[in-house]
Amino acid sequence: MTGASSGLGREYAVQLATRGHDLVLVARDRDRLEGLATELVARHRVEVEVVLADLTDRxxxxxVAERVGDPERPVDLLVNNAGFGSRRGFVRGELAEEEAALDLMVRAVMVLSHAAGGAMRARGRGAILNVSSVASYAVMGHYSAIKAYVTVFSEALATELAPHGVTVTAVCPGFVHTEFHQRAEMNMSRLPDxxxxxxxxxxxASLDDVSAGRVVSVPSLPYKVLVGVLRVAPRRLTRTVAGSLAARRRAPHPPG
Structure with missing residues (x-):
């Protein structure tokens, strides 16, 4: 599991450990990662392997890909979760940051899915869960383009691996209470509860959808409805609404 030290990644680790699964946790933050591993071992009596790695480094x-694809130590479920966002527009931000986003949320997903998918195909079982976003159906800057890749890639890979007993699921959540938005310095104060x-x-919800073999998981009814609308709405309208939302997110934080 990548991006395991915080946010959704940490929650995936906790829930999988609660279900009795041994874990391989991947992240850059040694203190957080080792602290989580110690907690999970003590609380759930599972085995936890810690892999410190920066997935933007090839x-x-x-x-990490070698570990994921190791036939002697099989991984039954790969969770590609690592990622980050930015409140800056594409051309106003640093190109290096956009390249890092591609490396982390596109290239790493591709490389690890290739390693895991090949090993799982050979065994005739396994599952891959790629964390995408509702943004993959919208027009919300470079992040949307990246997540659109994750969603479509997951659907294509699911079709390829289905005859071999391997499932692939893209989970597309909306706004989630984690550290994600604070780290990206996004002002989310105007977003309705x-x-x-x-x-x-x-x-x-996403783990249940993995168990059910669903290819796309959209947690919560409101976001299921929103995705349904986005799929049929004229792209001009989608761009207009997204532009308005983006302007709100980039607004300065209120004083105080």
Whole structure:
């Protein structure tokens, strides 16, 4: 599981450990990762392997891919969760940051899915869960483009691997209460409470959808409706609404 030290990744680790699964946790933050591992071992009596890695580094990514695809230590469920956002527009931000976003949320997903998918296909079982976003159906900057790749890639891979007993699911949550938006310095104060999701609910719903073999998981009824609308809405309208929302997110934080 990537991005395991915080947010949805941490919640996936907790819920999978609660269900009795041994874990391989991947992240950059040593203190958080080792602290989580110690907690899960003590509380749930599962085995937890810690892998410190920066997935934007190709050598470190290759090391994680080797572990994921190791036939002697099989991984039954790969969770590609690592990611980050930005409140800056594409051309106003640093190109290096956008390249890092591609490396982390596109290339790493591709490389690890290739490693895990090949090993799972050979065994005739397994599952891959890629954390995408409702943004993959909208027009919300470079992040939307990245997540659109994750969703479509997951659907294509699911079709390829289905005859071999392997499932692939893209989970597309909306706004979730985690550290994600604070780290991206996004002002979310104007977002209605009804649009916020809780991490435990998102993780529980997506894991249930993985068990059911669903290819796309959209937690919560309001977001299921929204995705249905986005799929049929004229792209001009989608762009207009997204532009308005983006302007609100980039607004300065209120004083105080």
């Amino acid at each position: 050598e470190e990514l290759a090391r 009804a649009l916020w999701l809780e991490a435990p609910d998102v993780v529980r």
